[in-house]
């Protein structure tokens with residue numbers, strides 16, 4: 217996308233003016249010899265020498281051009297900053313016209329559209345001439361942050377909850393007015409400057425027609441200075457709908473996101489006898505008091521995890537399982553270990569679990585499903601999210617906004633359990649998309665981008681500590 221300001225000509229003309237000119241009131245008498253050919257008019261190619269009107273020039277801007285209308289015909293000039301208009305006049309002399317100095321100083325800085333029109337003696341209106349200049353008479357800064365809608369393309373889901381951000385050096389509390397226009401319809405929204413930035417609340421622009429839309433931002437400072445900035449070619453395409461969620465859960469979508477080749481921060485294990493612990497067991501769907509075999513696993517990234525093994529394992533078997541899963545857990549990104557205080561290990565073909573400052577392991581499921589399908593680590597990532605991310609994220613307004621702006625869910629499991637499973641279902645594929653793209657087919661990458669771009673942007677902004685994963 218072009219960086220603004222200078223490219224809005226055709227579109228702006230439609231918003232600010234009726235470009236065809238207006239009928240004069242003096243209609244010539246009907247006559248067989250009446251001249252019905254409209255005159256032509258144009259504006260000389262540069263205004264103020266460089267099409268930028270600075271503070272020293274703003275009170276007396278001279279605009280000139282040519283026309284084939286008759287001598288002494290009046291040329292009308294209108295300048296618009298999209299909010300305020302200023303006018304000027306000129307008279308045709310030998311096919312030329314030049315205004316007196318036009319005072320633009322009360323207009324807002326930013327793009328100014330200039331329209332010149334003339335009517336010939338027979339009453340025919342010329343096709344108006346347009347030009348654009350930039351008014352830059354103060355140092356008030358205003359910018360719209362790009363990309364818009366993450367990728368400079370506004371799709372259907374985004375069009376209903378669009379947010380736009382920017383920066384300015386206007387004072388705190390000053391109003392920024394943002395308008396979205398398709399050339400016919402306009403949606404206006406206002407926000408206030410806070411600490412040099414601004415951002416509009418989520419705004420529904422879905423009533424605008426598809427095509428390039430114009431986004432205009434305007435701010436007035438407390439000293440009366442005003443400036444505006446404009447993006448003129450942001451595509452809106454409401455025919456682009458979010459993809460349907462995956463029928464399978466995300467741990468099953470790629471088996472090569474992580475593996476036993478990944479680095480682990482596991483360093484050592486120490487047996488710590490047998491003691492009573494309360495352990496959840498999916499086979500009984502209950503928390504049980506168990507005389508568990510205990511091990512303390514230590515990690516180079518600062519963690520110590522108590523691994524509690526069901527005494528259905530012998531002492532020797534328990535050590536093997538504790539080392540195995542202690543090592544695997546060490547491969548998880550650091551942020552997914554931060555709230556893992558304990559690991560429960562049981563036999564049984566039951567799903568793993570997360571939460572309770574714990575990771576729940578049923579070795580039967582690992583041996584018959586996760587390991588044969590090469591998704592043990594992918595599963596541990598999912599459960600680690602439950603343990604170490606869910607509580608921080610699920611009620612965050614920015615996360616809830618990301619869900620809305622994406623307009624879909626990555627999987628039916630996430631959709632059907634949108635507060636409990638969406639973060640875990642999404643985070644694994646986020647890691648894959650951002651850090652292990654080679655583990656994803658092109659089709660899967662397209663699906664992930666279409667389904668969870670805002671969620672990925674949300675995760676990016678959390679600056680999670682991911683080592684040893686990278």
Ligand SMILES: [Zn+2]
Pocket residue numbers: 598599602636637640
């Ligand atoms: Zn889950």
